[in-house]
Amino acid sequence: MSERIKTISVGELKKLIDEQKDFQLIDVREQNEKDYADIGGELVPMGSVAENIDKFSKDKMVIVYCRSGKRSGRVIAALQAQHGFSNLYNLAGGILAWSDEIDPSIRKY
Secondary structure (H helix, E strand, O other), rough: OOOOOOEEOOOHHHHHHHHHOEEEEEEOOHHHHHOOOOOOOEEEHHOOOOOHHHHOOOOOOOEEEOOOOOOHHHHHHHHHHOOOOOOEEEEHHHHHHHHOOOOHHHHHH
């Protein structure tokens, strides 16, 4: 059985950003979604993760997000099961939660 998926809240992510902590932020949405609502993550669309494994750090906290947390959760589960990652965190609620709780100027879609 695979390791459970760790999560981080948008409030915790905001604190990491504000404190300039060393972590990686990865957006697994599509380019058009990032163009519409962006919180600064490196774009690695879900469909291209398999050929971009090297973009995911194994040395520091990696926070993965999408619109709501579903796609990013699937990406994390696959990376943990197939590649042994243990440093991945799913942004609970994704961009929608960020818009609701942190920055209402980020447009929902």
